Amino acid sequence: GESVGLHLPTLSVQEGDNSIINCAYSNSASDYFIWYKQESGKGPQFIIDIRSNMDKRQGQRVTVLLNKTVKHLSLQIAATQPGDSAVYFCAENIVSGGSYIPTFGRGTSLIVHP
């Protein structure tokens, strides 16, 4: 079946380094992708999104890259800070019954060492 998954379950970086979190998706019909951050004891929080007609989008310290050819999504965090430590999820949105239904990947745990 269709799935969204992450290449690495855990990523450890030093404070100040750049972080790259990867995600693979398999549903070519997906046209909207979102990255979420989930801190301990909280629900997922929106970080950045991208539509399939784009290949790059930038936010504050974050950049999402979309490669539709290989069905790959990545989240880049510049100058990673301890407060960035969390689990990061990618999600693809598929239309079902007239509504957009998200499918989430397993998540990557980002650990930032001071």
Next chain:
Amino acid sequence: ETGVTQTPRHLVMGMTNKKSLKCEQHLGHNAMYWYKQSAKKPLELMFVYSLEERVENNSVPSRFSPECPNSSHLFLHLHTLQPEDSALYLCASSPGGEKTQYFGPGTRLLVL
């Protein structure tokens, strides 16, 4: 604060109990969702309501029963649960369409 609240935050129940989880959103959204989050597994979509009508039910066991009385409130009624139902239950809302979701903090459920 995301504008989505959930109560209770923690719940311990026996397999013969009946309990309800509550979700409330203050964002004026018209779509609401229930998710189950278990350790080391992706978020599992359970139910989707759009304009108070259920539009998606991912083959969830009947011991979970959702209720959406209006666009601001969503309930998940629980009865005769199993220990494997222990998880974090997350509620989310969205404006509908191709829009991101806003999640509540979740209810941590333990079934004994």
